[in-house]
Amino acid sequence: MDLFLLFVSTGLVIGASYGLIAMGFALVYKATGVVNFAHGELVMLTAYVAFSLTQAFDLSFIPLMLVTIPISMLIGLALERIFIRPMLGEPVFSIVMVTIGLAVILRGVTMMIWGPDPHNLTAGVTTRVIMIGHLPFYAAQLMSIAALAICTALAWAFLRFSRIGIAMRAVAAHETAALLVGISVKRIHAIAWALSAALAAVAGVLFAMNFKLAPDLWFQGLKSFPAVILGGLDAILGSAMAGLIIGLIENLSQGYIGQGLRETSGFIVIIVVLMVRPYGLFGDKDIERV
Amino acid sequence: MKHLAGAVIAALMGSAAMAADPGVTDTEIRIGDVNIMTGPASFIGRAVSIGSKIAADEINAAGGVNGRKITIVTEDDGYIPARSFQALTKLLEVDEIFALNGTSGTANVLAMMPLIEENNLPTIVSTAPNELVYDPVRPSVFTLGASYSDAFYAQLKYIHENTQPENPVYGLIRQDDDFGLAVEHGYERAVKDFGVKDGGIVRFKKGTSNFAAEMIQMRAAGVNVLANGGIISGAANILSEARKLGMPLESAQVWSEDMPLSVNLAAQAGYDYYVGDYVALTGDDYDAFVEKAKQYVTADDIAAMNRYTLVTYAALHAMAEAMGQCGQDLTRACTVENLRKLKDFEVGGIMAPISFDNDKQLSGTAIAVYQLDAASKTFTRKTDFADY
Numbered sequence: 001m002d003l004f005l006l007f008v009s010t011g012l013v014i015g016a017s018y019g020l021i022a023m024g025f026a027l028v029y030k031a032t033g034v035v036n037f038a039h040g041e042l043v044m045l046t047a048y049v050a051f052s053l054t055q056a057f058d059l060s061f062i063p064l065m066l067v068t069i070p071i072s073m074l075i076g077l078a079l080e081r082i083f084i085r086p087m088l089g090e091p092v093f094s095i096v097m098v099t100i101g102l103a104v105i106l107r108g109v110t111m112m113i114w115g116p117d118p119h120n121l122t123a124g125v126t127t128r129v130i131m132i133g134h135l136p137f138y139a140a141q142l143m144s145i146a147a148l149a150i151c152t153a154l155a156w157a158f159l160r161f162s163r164i165g166i167a168m169r170a171v172a173a174h175e176t177a178a179l180l181v182g183i184s185v186k187r188i189h190a191i192a193w194a195l196s197a198a199l200a201a202v203a204g205v206l207f208a209m210n211f212k213l214a215p216d217l218w219f220q221g222l223k224s225f226p227a228v229i230l231g232g233l234d235a236i237l238g239s240a241m242a243g244l245i246i247g248l249i250e251n252l253s254q255g256y257i258g259q260g261l262r263e264t265s266g267f268i269v270i271i272v273v274l275m276v277r278p279y280g281l282f283g284d285k286d287i288e289r290v
Numbered sequence: 291m292k293h294l295a296g297a298v299i300a301a302l303m304g305s306a307a308m309a310a311d312p313g314v315t316d317t318e319i320r321i322g323d324v325n326i327m328t329g330p331a332s333f334i335g336r337a338v339s340i341g342s343k344i345a346a347d348e349i350n351a352a353g354g355v356n357g358r359k360i361t362i363v364t365e366d367d368g369y370i371p372a373r374s375f376q377a378l379t380k381l382l383e384v385d386e387i388f389a390l391n392g393t394s395g396t397a398n399v400l401a402m403m404p405l406i407e408e409n410n411l412p413t414i415v416s417t418a419p420n421e422l423v424y425d426p427v428r429p430s431v432f433t434l435g436a437s438y439s440d441a442f443y444a445q446l447k448y449i450h451e452n453t454q455p456e457n458p459v460y461g462l463i464r465q466d467d468d469f470g471l472a473v474e475h476g477y478e479r480a481v482k483d484f485g486v487k488d489g490g491i492v493r494f495k496k497g498t499s500n501f502a503a504e505m506i507q508m509r510a511a512g513v514n515v516l517a518n519g520g521i522i523s524g525a526a527n528i529l530s531e532a533r534k535l536g537m538p539l540e541s542a543q544v545w546s547e548d549m550p551l552s553v554n555l556a557a558q559a560g561y562d563y564y565v566g567d568y569v570a571l572t573g574d575d576y577d578a579f580v581e582k583a584k585q586y587v588t589a590d591d592i593a594a595m596n597r598y599t600l601v602t603y604a605a606l607h608a609m610a611e612a613m614g615q616c617g618q619d620l621t622r623a624c625t626v627e628n629l630r631k632l633k634d635f636e637v638g639g640i641m642a643p644i645s646f647d648n649d650k651q652l653s654g655t656a657i658a659v660y661q662l663d664a665a666s667k668t669f670t671r672k673t674d675f676a677d678y
Contacts, residue, residue, distance in 0.1 A: 003510055006535075010502030116332045117551045118523045120558055127558060129534050136534045160410065211499040212523040215330045219497060254503035260466055263495040282362055 001135060005256040008248060009135045013210065015247020016144040020151060020203035021224035022231060022239035024196040030172045030234045031192030034092060037099040038079070040221015041106035042197055045056075046072040047204030048114045051121050060124035061143070062254055068205060069198045076197025080190050088186070103218070111215050118214035125209060140209035147202050152240045159236065164191055200218060226266035230273050232283020242281060311622045312470040313388025319358045319613065319620070321346070323383040323392030329365035331395075333551060334598050338392050338417060339364055340583075340591045341602030345610070347586040355613045356620070359605075363387055367394050367586040371401035378402045387627060389413065391606050391611070396420040397529065405499070406431060410678040412612070412625040413562050416605040416654075417598055420468065424650045430626045432646045433494070434605050437464030438469060438544065440678045441566035442517050442533060444657040445542035448564065448672055449515055450484045453540050459512045461489035463504055463521030463528060465496050473544070480517075489513040498524060505531035516541045518563070522552050529559035542566070547668060548660060549596040557664040564672070567658045568641055571669045575639030579603075582638075596655050601654070604637040611635055642675040 021043055028036040038288050050068040051057055059067065083102050087095045088170075125143070129136045159165040170178040171188045207220055224243065231242030246266050254262035279285050313320040323342055326335035339362075346360040348505045357480040363385045365377035374394050382405060389412040393399040393604065396418040406413050412432045415423050419435025431567045448462070462477040464470035474491060481488045489511035492504045501520070505528060508516065518541050522527045525547050532539055541563040546552055556563070570576040579600065583592060612628035613620055630651065642656035656675035663670065 003506065006506045007503060009498075014500045014502070070495075111329070116330045120555055131496070136536065138530075138534060160419065211527055214523050216497060220499075251503045255506060258492065258507070260493055260495050262500075263498065270544055 003255070005135060009137070009249045011251030012244055013137070013141040013144055014248070015227075015244035016251065017203060017207045017210070017243070018150040018224040018227045018246050019148045019240040019243025020144075020199055020206070021220060022227035023151060023155060023236050024199040024203065025224070025228045026231065026234060026239040027196045027199065028192050029228075030236060031168050031200035032084075032095075032189050033172075033175075034084075034095045034099065035233065036196065037096065037191075037221075038103035038106055039196065039200060040218040040224070041103045041110070042072075042076070042079075043204040043207070043221060044215070044217040044235055045075065045106050045110055045204075046201035047121070047208045047213055047217055048110055049075075050123070050201065050205045051114070051119060051208070051248040054121065054123055058124075064123050065202065065205065070200045070281045072197040072201035073194040076193040076200075079197075080193035084189070084193065085186065085199065087265065088189075098197060102271075107215070107218055110218075114215070116215055118212050119208075121205070121208040121213045123205065124210060138210065140206060144206045144210060146237065147206055148240055148243070149174055151199060151202060155236050155240075158195075164188070168192060176237075211252045224271045228280075229270045230280055230281025234284055235282035238280060238282025297624065299539045310388035311388060311620070313618050314358065314380075317358055318361055319355055319389075319606055320361050320385060320387045321362055322363040322378070322385065322387035322390045322607065323397070324367050324377045324381065324390070324394050325392045326369045326394055327364065331369050333549075333594065333596070334417065335366070335394075336594050337549075337596045337598040338602045340587055340595055341426055341599035342391060343591075343673070344583045344586045344599070345411045345603040345606035348582065349607070351633055356616075356618055357611050360610065361556040361608050362391075362430050364392065367398055369395055369398065371397045373399045374398035375405065376565050378405050382411075387411075388620075388622065389609055391416070391609055392602065393418060395538060396422060399423055400513055403428060403431070410626065411630060412609065413623055414605040414609055414629075416601045419654070420472070422468070422579065424652045427651055430622070432608075432629050432651045433606070434565075434601060434644065434652075436655045436657050437476075439476035440473040440655065441568075441657055443474050444566040444659050444676070445674070446477065446480035446484070446515070446517065447678070448659045449540045449542065450480070450486065451547075452672070455538070455540055457512070457516050458515050459487045459489040460515045460517070461508045461511060461513030462491045462517040462519065463501070464491065464493060464517070464542065466493040466523075469563070470519055473517065477517045477675050486515070489508055494520075494524075499527060501528045501531050504528070505535055505537070508532070509535045509537050514538055514540065518547075519545050520544070522549075523555060525552065526555035526559065529556050529561050529563070533561070535560040540564070545597060548662075550667075551596075553662065553667050557662065557667050560664050562662055562664050564659055564661050565599060565669070566659050568654045568657055568675070569597045569604075570640045570658070570671075571597070571660050572671050573617050575637075577601075579638060600640045604641055604654070606645075607637055607647070608632060608635055644660045 167183045227243040227246045231238035250262040253265040344363045350359045367374040367377045393415045413431045416434040424433040464473045544565040584642045615628040616624040633645045633647045644653045658675045659673040660669040
């Protein structure tokens with residue numbers, strides 16, 4: 001039983017990272033209908049920005065996030081304005097290709113600015129082991145789980161109660177109709193990118209705190225993709241939940257079966273979900289696949 | 291008249307031989323270096339380049355190789371084998387190098403092998419001492435470095451004979467590739483030779499960050515002597531999980547874990563781990579090397595130095611020695627022949643003396659075991675260089 005609980009607890013930790021990253025994917029897809037293949041790179045870039053801030057100003061976690069998140073949102077806005085906005089009206093496939101190109105650019109820029117060396121990122125958070133019952137955690141691991149819960153609650157409240165959130169749902173439901181009732185679709189797209197970048201910052205910083213900061217962090221975007229598919233490409237809250245499920249599946253399959261199944265189990269889930277329930281556990285039935 | 295004709299023919303043959311081998315003039319010898327200068331592993335490439343620069347500057351300052359100065363021509367391959375082939379093609383056809391002293395990773399040097407063989411290019415492989423490089427032996431290829439298998443065996447032997455943990459249970463966590471397989475060979479040999487309990491082998495995909503499940507399995511098996519086959523961030527994350535799980539560990543590591551950037555990541559877990567390496571990490575000879583390096587490279591370069599700097603420095607000196615023995619009539623064939631005869635060539639104590647006079651044209655196989663003091667992030671040498 002102890003063994004099972006250990007696998008579950010550590011699965012929830014990595015699952016929380018997947019969930020945070022998956023929410024960013026889903027947010028942009030819901031608002032714009034485009035899968036942002038540069039989201040993993042955005043996670044990496046914002047984590048490096050946070051690293052530079054800690055190096056320059058020795059910020060602890062909360063102040064660090066208070067500075068990093070707005071900077072990340074500005075980065076998200078800039079990327080949308082420079083690379084995505086000019087593509088409005090073009091086929092979705094073309095926009096997706098732009099995000100793939102953007103991913104390569106961001107990887108190169110990150111390497112150019114920060115170099116190839118991996119780093120520790122603690123942001124003043126204790127590295128002591130915290131016991132919850134018999135289960136050991138690092139503080140940063142508990143913070144990942146807490147961050148997923150907070151971001152999920154905020155996303156729900158934002159989509160349910162805020163004018164912009166409701167407008168975003170309207171754009172997702174029918175872009176032309178939303179335009180006709182006076183919603184600025186361009187503005188909604190920009191906000192979606194900014195919020196997605198904010199989620200990327202939270203995910204990136206916490207992932208780097210738990211698993212080191214290295215230039216291959218972008219790969220976590222790909223690793224989180226099964227969660228996006230499982231939750232539903234357009235389901236922001238569902239993606240968060242699916243992240244936890246994928247984390248659990250990965251850890252339990254690796255723990256009990258092994259043979260590197262962790263790396264493949266998530267993608268097995270993608271195939272099964274696409275065959276059985278192509279719109280995901282929480283997605284809308286009529287979403288368009290790209 | 292007969293003697294005169296003979297002398298003329300000999301002179302013509304000599305100049306023809308020189309003309310046949312590019313990269314050599316009366317004043318210069320161009321040595322190629324295909325290297326990882328971009329991408330996540332570029333810290334290795336930079337360290338290699340620094341080693342080449344120190345050696346070349348030192349040799350040139352002492353008058354060069356029979357009066358010819360060494361020039362290093364570096365091409366980036368980004369650690370991609372296809373690009374390694376392109377890079378060496380460019381070095382051969384455009385830069386017209388005479389020899390090669392930087393060969394990137396194992397897959398990269400294998401990709402370049404047809405060009406190396408076709409051109410009888412004197413080559414010292416110093417950053418990828420993999421069995422695939424020296425078996426089968428290629429006539430112009432010389433390998434400098436020990437196997438991962440021996441490096442792990444050496445460490446586990448030291449742990450077995452000196453630390454004697456209570457109820458020892460050995461375990462291995464390794465990548466599911468050729469490198470991981472080499473580590474596994476060393477581990478299995480150690481477990482068999484020492485008759486210790488094998489807690490199991492766990493394999494993981496290259497690039498894995500999360501080792502929680504693997505280390506839970508290790509703890510469940512009671513492992514307290516770990517052969518940690520992770521590299522850099524991976525190795526650090528493995529130790530971090532072990533610490534979280536409260537595992538008392540004697541940990542043997544890959545030699546990449548003696549590099550400063552790896553130590554900075556892994557020391558946080560607090561384990562005084564071991565590494566087995568074929569270059570010196572401490573001691574008077576190492577200190578003397580660093581002092582010497584300060585004459586030729588910048589402070590930034592000194593900070594970027596690591597074990598790959600030392601091994602590349604040693605390799606270029608071995609190449610220079612072989613070229614020097616050719617006298618003025620420097621040819622690739624002569625250099626290869628002299629490398630083949632090289633025996634007990636001293637490189638200032640930064641690794642065991644180099645001898646390529648063996649069937650595999652392989653040297654530098656002697657390993658020293660070091661232990662990290664995680665608090666001070668410094669290593670202590672535990673054994674002399676020895677073959678295992």
